[in-house]
Amino acid sequence: MSDKTGRTRDKRIRTGSIALRIALGSAFFLLLAFFVIDVAVILIEAWPELKAGFGGRTNGLPGPEAVQNWFTACRDVFLTRRFDLLLKVEGVVILVKLVMDLLRVRNQLKPLDEIAQAAMDLSNIDVATDERFARLENAIDELSPAEEGAVLSTGDAELEGLEGAVNKMIGRMRDAYKQQARFVSDASHELRTPIAVIKGYADMLDRWGKEDEAILEESIAAIKTESDNMQHLVEQLLFLARGDSGRTPVEKADFSLTDMMKEVCSESSMIDETHTYRLDAEEGVTAYGDVSLLKQTARILIENAKKYSPENTEIVLAVKQKDGRPCFSVEDSGIGMDSEAQAHIFERFYRADDSRARSSGGTGLGLAIAKWIVDRHGGRFEVLSRKDIGTRISVIL
Numbered sequence: 587m588s589d590k591t592g593r594t595r596d597k598r599i600r601t602g603s604i605a606l607r608i609a610l611g612s613a614f615f616l617l618l619a620f621f622v623i624d625v626a627v628i629l630i631e632a633w634p635e636l637k638a639g640f641g642g643r644t645n646g647l648p649g650p651e652a653v654q655n656w657f658t659a660c661r662d663v664f665l666t667r668r669f670d671l672l673l674k675v676e677g678v679v680i681l682v683k684l685v686m687d688l689l690r691v692r693n694q695l696k697p698l699d700e701i702a703q704a705a706m707d708l709s710n711i712d713v714a715t716d717e718r719f720a721r722l723e724n725a726i727d728e729l730s731p732a733e734e735g736a737v738l739s740t741g742d743a744e745l746e747g748l749e750g751a752v753n754k755m756i757g758r759m760r761d762a763y764k765q766q767a768r769f770v771s772d773a774s775h776e777l778r779t780p781i782a783v784i785k786g787y788a789d790m791l792d793r794w795g796k797e798d799e800a801i802l803e804e805s806i807a808a809i810k811t812e813s814d815n816m817q818h819l820v821e822q823l824l825f826l827a828r829g830d831s832g833r834t835p836v837e838k839a840d841f842s843l844t845d846m847m848k849e850v851c852s853e854s855s856m857i858d859e860t861h862t863y864r865l866d867a868e869e870g871v872t873a874y875g876d877v878s879l880l881k882q883t884a885r886i887l888i889e890n891a892k893k894y895s896p897e898n899t900e901i902v903l904a905v906k907q908k909d910g911r912p913c914f915s916v917e918d919s920g921i922g923m924d925s926e927a928q929a930h931i932f933e934r935f936y937r938a939d940d941s942r943a944r945s946s947g948g949t950g951l952g953l954a955i956a957k958w959i960v961d962r963h964g965g966r967f968e969v970l971s972r973k974d975i976g977t978r979i980s981v982i983l
């Protein structure tokens with residue numbers, strides 16, 4: 587209790603002395619201004635008498651008698667004129683100003699005072715013995731972060747803010763944990779399918795393949811395809827796992843985006859003879875980033891355009907400056923997507939049309955990888971797609 591009174595007194599002394607000093611300072615300047623004005627007014631009014639006091643001499647040096655007369659005249663003027671009245675009025679004005687300044691300054695200093703008070707309160711808390719901290723510690727000990735809906739709560743109103751912040755952090759950790767768990771479960775599920783297929787064909791080979799040439803060929807082809815799919819999936823999983831744990835180096839440098847798209851375009855036309863590739867390139871577009879990762883992004887987009895558009899259609903690659911930012915895009919005239927699908931395509935393992943994507947060897951990780959890369963470059967995607975018309979996905983760096 588006495589501690590509290592002591593703290594309040596400290597507080598008053600602090601604000602009081604600063605406010606008083608400021609108020610006195612401004613009152614002093616007001617007093618000075620009044621004084622100068624008074625002297626000027628009185629001198630102007632009493633000019634004829636002063637002149638007489640000078641003994642009528644207004645030019646040339648006055649003699650000792652004239653100076654004596656002048657002093658007497660001045661004294662008379664100051665004592666008899668309305669000096670008294672002026673003094674009273676000015677006194678009241680200065681007093682009012684002093685009080686107003688004092689209140690205003692104290693008001694303005696209030697937040698500072700509260701901060702000082704809070705800091706003092708904090709420094710007075712002994713964490714080892716303070717009951718509230720002990721309660722908080724117990725509540726944290728009892729909290730099980732994995733338990734859905736469990737929150738930190740001590741019931742102490744003063745700790746509400748702190749509890750809110752901790753609970754928000756736990757919520758975010760829980761979301762990240764759930765995301766990670768879902769990723770592991772999806773990955774295991776995806777790996778189970780090719781393993782089951784390979785095992786099925788191996789069993790078939792074992793039973794009938796030794797004699798039957800047709801079964802032998804079918805099984806070998808299927809095992810090859812499935813192991814390729816599995817290898818592709820494992821590589822994608824490794825990329826994302828390394829990325830999540832910060833082990834994928836991103837080596838940025840200035841490079842020609844135009845040249846990068848030219849290379850990707852000629853490489854795609856060479857590999858894929860079922861589509862025609864056209865490059866719509868603005869010359870001299872440069873970017874700052876990891877050229878091999880951005881090339882991988884372009885390849886992922888091209889792979890999708892190829893996979894989700896019919897044979898003998900055109901795929902247009904473009905590179906340009908968009909609103910002063912380097913941008914590249916891949917456009918196809920394929921199956922397209924509705925807006926519901928567009929909202930999810932960057933999620934891990936998402937496939938807009940599960941059966942169709944699965945049959946084309948899609949795992950739903952390509953765009954998640956592309957997003958990871960583009961995020962590391964502070965860039966963004968723009969998706970324009972219509973069902974059965976086509977898709978254009980642009981990357982703006």
Ligand SMILES: Nc1ncnc2c1ncn2[C@@H]1O[C@H](COP(=O)(O)OP(=O)(O)OP(=O)(O)O)[C@@H](O)[C@H]1O
Pocket residue numbers: 822890891894918920921922923931936937938939943947948949950951952953954976977
């Ligand atoms: N150009 C496109 N046209 C139509 N649908 C597309 C296109 N690009 C992506 N999609 C849809 O978005 C989904 C996610 O694409 P993403 O590249 O991430 O996975 P994927 O192609 O299925 O598999 P992979 O991991 O092998 O790339 C696809 O399954 C497909 O449904």
Ligand SMILES: [Mg+2]
Pocket residue numbers: 886889890948950951952953
């Ligand atoms: Mg893909």
